[in-house]
Amino acid sequence: MLFDLQPKRRREDLYDREEELKEFSEAIELGETLILLLGIRRLGKSSLLNVALSESGKPFSKIDVRSLYFTHGSIPQELLARKLLEGLLKSLKGRDKVRMELVKALSRIKGVKVSGLQVEFDEKPDLAGLLERLDAWAEKTGRRVIIAFDEAQYLRLSGIRYDGLIAYAVDNLPNLTFVLTGSEVGMLHDFIGLDDPKKPLFGRYAREITLKRFSKEQSRDFLRRGFDELGVKVQEEEIKKAVEKLDGIVGWLTLYGYIRGVRKLPEKDALDELFERAKALVLDEISALTRYSARYRFILKAVALGNSSWSSIKEYVEFKAGKINDAKFSALLKNLVKYGYLEKGEDGYSIPDPVVKEVIKR
Numbered sequence: 271m272l273f274d275l276q277p278k279r280r281r282e283d284l285y286d287r288e289e290e291l292k293e294f295s296e297a298i299e300l301g302e303t304l305i306l307l308l309g310i311r312r313l314g315k316s317s318l319l320n321v322a323l324s325e326s327g328k329p330f331s332k333i334d335v336r337s338l339y340f341t342h343g344s345i346p347q348e349l350l351a352r353k354l355l356e357g358l359l360k361s362l363k364g365r366d367k368v369r370m371e372l373v374k375a376l377s378r379i380k381g382v383k384v385s386g387l388q389v390e391f392d393e394k395p396d397l398a399g400l401l402e403r404l405d406a407w408a409e410k411t412g413r414r415v416i417i418a419f420d421e422a423q424y425l426r427l428s429g430i431r432y433d434g435l436i437a438y439a440v441d442n443l444p445n446l447t448f449v450l451t452g453s454e455v456g457m458l459h460d461f462i463g464l465d466d467p468k469k470p471l472f473g474r475y476a477r478e479i480t481l482k483r484f485s486k487e488q489s490r491d492f493l494r495r496g497f498d499e500l501g502v503k504v505q506e507e508e509i510k511k512a513v514e515k516l517d518g519i520v521g522w523l524t525l526y527g528y529i530r531g532v533r534k535l536p537e538k539d540a541l542d543e544l545f546e547r548a549k550a551l552v553l554d555e556i557s558a559l560t561r562y563s564a565r566y567r568f569i570l571k572a573v574a575l576g577n578s579s580w581s582s583i584k585e586y587v588e589f590k591a592g593k594i595n596d597a598k599f600s601a602l603l604k605n606l607v608k609y610g611y612l613e614k615g616e617d618g619y620s621i622p623d624p625v626v627k628e629v630i631k632r
């Protein structure tokens with residue numbers, strides 16, 4: 271169902287993204303070892319990743335780093351190793367022969383115990399060593415193994431040098447492909463540091479697949495198809511109006527479709543309901559930032575209200591929250607760009623998501 275709110279898993283529930291899927295499988299076929307899947311929140315990175323992985327036909331493991339970080343407050347190696355191996359086993363569901371081969375290979379590793387789909391360690395696992403063994407298994411069986419970290423920038427909060435580990439694997443383990451996704455594109459770039467001579471991945475080649483919003487036409491088509499699929503009649507006027515408000519951000523279009531087509535709220539209430547839900551979501555997403563400095567909220571508000579230049583934003587923030595020195599203010603602005611909440615273009619700063627803009631303004 272197109273209007274299912276969960277990240278999509280099946281090709282038939284995924285609208286378009288043909289190009290991106292093609293590029294992904296091309297990178298895998300070429301044996302590339304690092305793929306980045308980038309784009310602001312709700313453009314469908316997780317959905318694309320799910321479908322690309324399941325269509326790849328390869329053993330894969332997908333780790334939702336953000337939720338791991340928030341449920342455990344950190345990402346210890348042991349947890350990551352367990353999730354990684356259990357994910358791999360799970361991806362081989364229905365392919366018992368390959369799975370048995372993998373179980374055999376894993377069981378030969380000292381300290382690793384596999385029972386069914388579960389993995390335990392008798393001693394603290396050595397993640398680099400595990401990856402080496404997986405690479406060797408992949409080489410021997412002629413099967414590339416894909417390891418995906420969804421919202422990978424959260425790995426940098428773990429206190430462990432996972433960037434170094436990934437760099438090592440990308441360089442030395444040719445049968446593994448790492449996929450890193452990130453909504454906080456600047457943060458992810460900082461974490462992997464392809465352009466930073468001081469970072470372990472400096473100068474490496476990475477395949478970057480950047481998700482774009484849908485065009486107005488695609489967005490309308492998406493809504494029409496979704497409503498058709500549910501057998502719900504919706505006027506063209508309404509579809510046009512929704513796309514004007516939500517732009518081509520598929521996550522919001524899906525939520526609108528869900529509110530109207532699944533929950534069947536009347537048209538007059540649907541956008542209000544959407545903005546209510548969006549507000550809760552967005553405030554939760556920025557809460558870590560605003561806890562750190564209340565000024566983040568004022569900066570976003572200034573931009574939402576139409577201030578786009580450095581000085582007019584600063585003026586607004588100082589009016590609301592008192593004096594702030596230039597360097598500190600610039601640092602806050604820069605962070606908001608890195609986190610994907612602001613964009614910096616020729617006309618100054620803007621909020622890339624019209625729904626976020628609207629809820630901040632309210």
Ligand code: ADP
Binds near residue numbers: 286287311312316
């Ligand atoms: P991201 O990971 O970029 O934040 P998600 O994959 O979680 O985005 O998608 C956000 C919402 O949009 C979810 O409700 C998901 O089901 C929906 N969605 C994303 N991409 C598509 C697509 N191509 N077709 C249909 N629905 C999609």
Ligand code: MG
Binds near residue numbers: 315316317420
């Ligand atoms: Mg996601």
